Amino acid sequence: MSGIVIAGAGQAGFQAAASLRDNGYAGPVVLLGDEPELPYQRPPLSKAYLDGKADDEMLRLRPQSFFDEHRIEYHPGESLVRIRRAERQVELSSGRRLAYDHLVLATGSRNRVLPVPGADLDGVVQLRTRADAADLRRRLSGVRRAVVIGAGFIGLEFAAVAVQRGIPVSVIEATERPMSRALSVPMSSFFRAAHEAKGVRFLFDAPATRITGENGRATGVETAGAGHVEGDLVLVGIGVVPNVDAAVDAQLAVADGVLVDEQLVTSDPHISAIGDCASFPTPFADGRRVRIESVQNAADQARCVASRLAGRPASYAAVPWFWSDQGSLKLQIAGLSTPHEEAVLRGAPAGGAFSVFCFARGRLVGVESVNRPADHMAARRLLAGRIGITPEQAGDPGFDLKALASAPRSAGAAAA
Template sequence: MTAGVVVVGAGQAGLQLAASLREAGYADPITLLGDEVDLPYQRPPLSKAYLADKITAAGLELRPAAYFSEYRIAHRACMRVTGIDRPGRRVLCANGEALAYDHLVLATGARNRALPVPGAELAGVYQLRGRADADRLKAALVAARSVAIVGAGFIGLEFAGICAARGLAVTVIEAAERPMARSVSAETAAFFTRAHGEAGIQFLFGAGVVAIEGEGKAEAVRLRDGTRVAADLVLVGIGVVPNQELAEAAGLSVDGGIRVDTFLATDDPAISAIGDCARAPSRFADGAQVRIESVQNALDQGRCLAARLTGRPAVFDAVPWFWSDQGPHKLQIAGLSTPGDASVARPVPAGACVFRFRDDRLSAVETVDRPGDHMAARRILAQGGGLTPAEAADPARDLKALATGR
């Protein structure tokens, strides 16, 4: 009997792969190994709607339990994979099982980066990656009065917006000189600095954390300059680390992620990698290998790999796009920019629209509260980014028309 496809990781990438395989007519076994107790669930709402009690735990589930039996996808919860036996084509599990595979897919995701300072282990210090983290935060917010957030990335700012809406005192501590410094332009960062400030959120930029202080529980965050930020709840959001250890121990190439080719294959033709753990070449990064942390990337890579495994190979070439709900505002990004890219801010009556250019070639578009512009930008980038800085700056040039060639 064939062993079929074994997927290590039951997040959105792994589940999308399994679903797409079945949709494409794949008939052999599919085994989905997850290390959490839950059915596969959405992670983006954890820092948004779930914390705001706008969605329930059941509402997070990507598929109901009946789906897995109906489509013959063996979802194995609480399964921690400890090794890969490449010659024997088996994965080794912490419970002693060894599961055979015909094709192995690593969809192991990423984990939160730890804050390496004294006191980071105190009660009252949290990170947010999975549903269990979100549940702990929801419980802590009931009694919280003052919140310190270390890191002004998407997760930190989304959480800041949730806390401000509850009337809590919120301070965001960021080592860089502006929020989302690695992700957005100075213009978009300024929009959100202003918007969050109007909501009562305080920012401390260029600030290094040296300790979290408290007697058994967090009471304050100590900064390098001696400033003491009082807080009874501290959220650490300083980025993630790809879960590449299984691949590395098995002798596969890793470099800030599991290296794959344009078809999402590793060095071993029997092993592929997708989602947050994978580092793949992208034309949107001038052909360089990049690791993209987004639901869009996870879903598109799952579909692309399913097509290859069912005899329809195609280069992975999806336009990267991202979103972040921060307070009442929705940030959407299409494409991939670098800090050195030039910015062209288009005058708009509400929200924001910033075009990024690399050597006069469109690299990304950042929009705030402008979903139509975002969708047009995705189409323009998919077609090769044929938009000039002058066209970008001119509000009379309709983006939808430019996207459709009219």
């Protein structure tokens, strides 16, 4: 019996393997991991691990004994090279071939490469893997000045850690505001002000054009419009691209990710795709295809596929949610707040705890909260239950949000 092969041992791949056993699947389960170690969590890499508050042991999703006890055949340092669909086999980086009854692509994504001169200088770093984070943690002790290229989640999480350690940080961003792809203008503006209050310097509308260096080491970044920014450490955080090379080679349908249907099946019925590499339709984007880079999405899609492969198929319809810890600020997002037409504030930004309710065509599509966990939990329930809320209700501090989110739909909650 060939069983199920899972390519990728990040959060999605690991969860798929574990959930297959939780669902009673008794056949062989093979998990392939690119990195030469046990599967681990990525979110702490730019936060607690980078700051020395978490170690390698704390990052591990499970010890080796878990894989042994659950009969999960784990192959560290073995990546998928080629899919031989006609034979239902995969070819691995070691040259070995494995047969499969079903293949789950959980190949994740990789950091986007900065296409400018000097990007290969010593001192130019990225943050994606545990090894990247360990290298960056070592370097921080000798850094005089840091430059971050890209004002996204990873870049700002790193900036928060660096300034707490007394390292001056400049953040270079090609767009007009931080986290512009993910956040509303009010929340984006709040985080800009909060980071600036801690000493972070922002340069917007300033794409990097060259990384300068002396004797093979980085000394700063040349920008278009903002001149030269000095720094002996340059962190590049300009987004990711999905790992779809093997899928393209196998002629699966691909467009900014491996295309899957509502049950996460690819154009080949014997292959599924989950996590960062999958482009899927979701009711939380009016049926549009999205590709979501989050632990929640990876884990929930893994559970959905495992349930189907164990004989209990269902469409994937989990509410997307995200988080980012930046210093003392905990950002939580429920739903997909971009694009939206109206942003309504609940709470006071000046107090450091508030939410932004985002509406499109009068319907709630996403809620961004900072240090307001109750709002976040209510938002997830509202979105999951398609419970209607008006902009006026969202902005009224006296309106009982928790009661609305908890009320049975027959008691007055309207479908959105």
